Amino acid sequence: MEFIKRKNYIKRISPFMSKDIIKIITGQRRVGKSFFLFQIIEELKINNPEIQIIHINKELHKYKDIKNSDDLINYINSFEKKETAILIDEIQEIENFEIALRSLQAELKYDIYCTGSNANMLSSELATLLSGRYIEIIIYPLSYLEFLEFKGLNDCNKSLNLYMRYGGHPYIKHLELKDEIIFDYLRNIYQTILLKDIVARNNIRNIRFLEDLSYYVADNIGNLVSSKKISDYLKSQKIKISNQAVLNYLHFLKDAFLVHTVKRYDIKGKRSFKIGEKYYFNDLGLRNSMVGFKANDIAQVVENTVFNYLQFLGFDIKIGKFDDKEIDFICEKHNKKIYIQVTTYLSGQKVIDREFGNLLLIKDNYPKYVISLDEIKLDNYEGVEHFNLRELLTMNL
Numbered sequence: 011m012e013f014i015k016r017k018n019y020i021k022r023i024s025p026f027m028s029k030d031i032i033k034i035i036t037g038q039r040r041v042g043k044s045f046f047l048f049q050i051i052e053e054l055k056i057n058n059p060e061i062q063i064i065h066i067n068k069e070l071h072k073y074k075d076i077k078n079s080d081d082l083i084n085y086i087n088s089f090e091k092k093e094t095a096i097l098i099d100e101i102q103e104i105e106n107f108e109i110a111l112r113s114l115q116a117e118l119k120y121d122i123y124c125t126g127s128n129a130n131m132l133s134s135e136l137a138t139l140l141s142g143r144y145i146e147i148i149i150y151p152l153s154y155l156e157f158l159e160f161k162g163l164n165d166c167n168k169s170l171n172l173y174m175r176y177g178g179h180p181y182i183k184h185l186e187l188k189d190e191i192i193f194d195y196l197r198n199i200y201q202t203i204l205l206k207d208i209v210a211r212n213n214i215r216n217i218r219f220l221e222d223l224s225y226y227v228a229d230n231i232g233n234l235v236s237s238k239k240i241s242d243y244l245k246s247q248k249i250k251i252s253n254q255a256v257l258n259y260l261h262f263l264k265d266a267f268l269v270h271t272v273k274r275y276d277i278k279g280k281r282s283f284k285i286g287e288k289y290y291f292n293d294l295g296l297r298n299s300m301v302g303f304k305a306n307d308i309a310q311v312v313e314n315t316v317f318n319y320l321q322f323l324g325f326d327i328k329i330g331k332f333d334d335k336e337i338d339f340i341c342e343k344h345n346k347k348i349y350i351q352v353t354t355y356l357s358g359q360k361v362i363d364r365e366f367g368n369l370l371l372i373k374d375n376y377p378k379y380v381i382s383l384d385e386i387k388l389d390n391y392e393g394v395e396h397f398n399l400r401e402l403l404t405m406n407l
Contacts, residue, residue, distance in 0.1 A: 013045050014160055014183075018322070019149060020049060026145050027053065028095075028121050032111055035125040037149035038267035038292050039207060040199050042180045043125040046149055047097045050123055054095050061121075062094040068103040079110035086114060098124040102131045108139050115143055127207055130265040148267075151293040152178030153322045154315075154403035161187070170400050174311050175303050177295020178318075196299035200268075207266040214262070219244075219251060223259050227269055227289045228301045232313040234274075234286045260289075267292050270321065275328040275340060277372060288329055290317045312399060313338065313352045316381055319403055320350075335368045341407075347376040348407060356382050356396075369394050 026033055027050070037043050044067065054061055064086060066073050076082050082104055086096060096114065101107045101124040114120050152160060154173050160183040163169040176182060176192045179199065185191050204224070209217055226240060237256040244251055263269050270290050274283040291297035294314055303311070320327055320341050330337030330349065339350040349372060351365045369378040370392055378394045381402050388396040397405070 013048060014156075015049055016042065016046060016149075016156065018153075019046055019147060020053065022147055022324075023050065023145075024053070028057065030115070030118055030143075032115055032140060032144040033123045034131075034144050034146045035123065035149060036129060036131065036146060036267070037125075037127070038151070039127045039203050040179055040181065041149050041151050041267075041293075043127075043149050044099050045180070047099060047123065047125065051095075051097065054121070058093070060093070062090060062092050063097070064089055064094060065097045065099075067099040069100055076104060078105040079107060079113075082107065082110040083113060086120075091119075094119070095121040096123070098122075100125060100127065102126045102128055112139050112143075115140070127267070128211065128265050129267060150178075150318065150322050151295075152180055153319060154178075154400075165400060165404065167400070170403075174294055174315055175298060177293040177298070179293060179295060182295070192295065193299040196293075196295050200296050200300060203266050203268055208262045208268075212262050214259075216251075219249065219255075220259055220262070222247075222249065223256070224263060224268065225300060227260075227263065228291060228297045231290050231297065232288055232310040235289055236285050236287075268296070270317075272317070272327055272329050274331055277330050277332045277337065277340070282328070283331070290314045292318070294318070309354045312354055312381075312383065315399065316350065316352050316402065320407075323407055325407075332368070332371050335371060337368055337372070349376060349378045351378075351380045353380070353382050356380070356384050356388065362388075366391050366394050 023033060035043050035046060047065070051063055051065065054063065066076065066085070068076070076085055098104075104110070111122065111124070115122060154170070157163070157173045157178050158165060158169060160180060163172070172187055176187060177196070179196065181195070182192055185195060204220065208214065208220065214220055222244065223240065226243065227235070237253040237260070240256050241251060241253050260271070264271055268291070270292060272288045272290065274286055275281070276283065291314060294311060297314075317327065317339065320339060323343070325341035325343045328340045330340045337349055338352045341348045341350065349369055351369055353361060353365050356362050356365065365380045369380070372378070379402070380394060380396045381399055382396070383399055385398060387398060
């Protein structure tokens with residue numbers, strides 16, 4: 011099978027391959043988890059041509075009889091007893107799969123990999139059961155550089171515009187980059203996520219409200235959001251729903267990797283705020299297929315693009331607050347920290363003073379960046395650097 015390797019994820023998983031630890035690969039539906047398993051199989055065979063591969067894809071009819079943990083263990087036991095790698099695609103479709111994983115892992119003779127399309131599969135119960143015996147790797151839509159590679163495009167403003175418009179679902183490699191084609195495809199993915207990964211999995215009856223909520227979040231990416239604010243908005247639309255119901259449905263959207271939530275952090279007080287957070291779409295193409303790609307949304311889209319890249323790089327991200335000023339992103343990874351301000355254009359001295367000035371309030375020595383769409387790069391100002399968005403998306407921070 012031919013596929014383009016997603017080298018960043020192979021690099022992340024390589025230290026754990028052929029080790030006594032379960033590799034759990036999560037991410038939104040259709041972001042490439044299944045093809046990543048094929049890449050893993052290729053790597054395993056290169057390292058050990060004699061290894062036995064057991065590959066189960068629960069979306070295929072041939073595996074319909076593997077319904078629960080007992081079925082899974084019986085199926086594995088039907089194979090020859092030798093060095094074996096087990097790869098299970100969409101494992102959450104198997105009832106009590108965590109019991110089977112724990113049992114197989116305890117035998118100390120299997121190299122185990124599995125994928126799932128729901129963040130809740132790593133619930134507290136599963137984490138307790140496996141306690142330190144697993145590593146999670148989240149697969150995200152294509153980064154900008156991966157998008158260029160998949161589509162055979164050059165790095166230029168036109169390519170960046172296409173990326174921000176259509177997002178990074180890998181299958182668009184096979185599709186012509188036209189609204190009527192890409193957005194039709196992405197709307198089908200959205201409906202599948204909604205119905206299969208959210209409605210069916212959580213026994214939701216109020217589908218209309220779920221759709222209204224997802225559209226509200228799509229239209230408010232990068233804005234401070236609270237359950238009360240959403241509930242009040244819905245009441246203005248003659249839709250009555252409790253704050254708790256809003257919170258529950260927001261969790262469902264997050265668990266299906268449709269959106270990500272980012273909490274606010276008081277930099278001076280060194281504490282997280284309990285209310286008020288921002289939401290960003292896991293894939294901008296999905297978002298744009300829902301609410302359109304409008305000129306007055308460009309600031310939100312640019313901010314979401316930066317957020318997605320920071321997540322792809324593996325940063326833990328918070329929204330910063332310093333007195334009455336906002337820092338768009340505080341990004342931490344291992345012992346590394348960076349601060350980022352995002353704006354569409356540095357269109358005048360007032361904007362420049364605001365974006366650079368907010369960062370200069372933070373009196374530490376960690377890197378501080380201002381990101382915009384401006385082609386002309388401003389000089390380093392008191393340690394704060396300016397980067398064009400395209401430049402950022404090709405950097406390894």
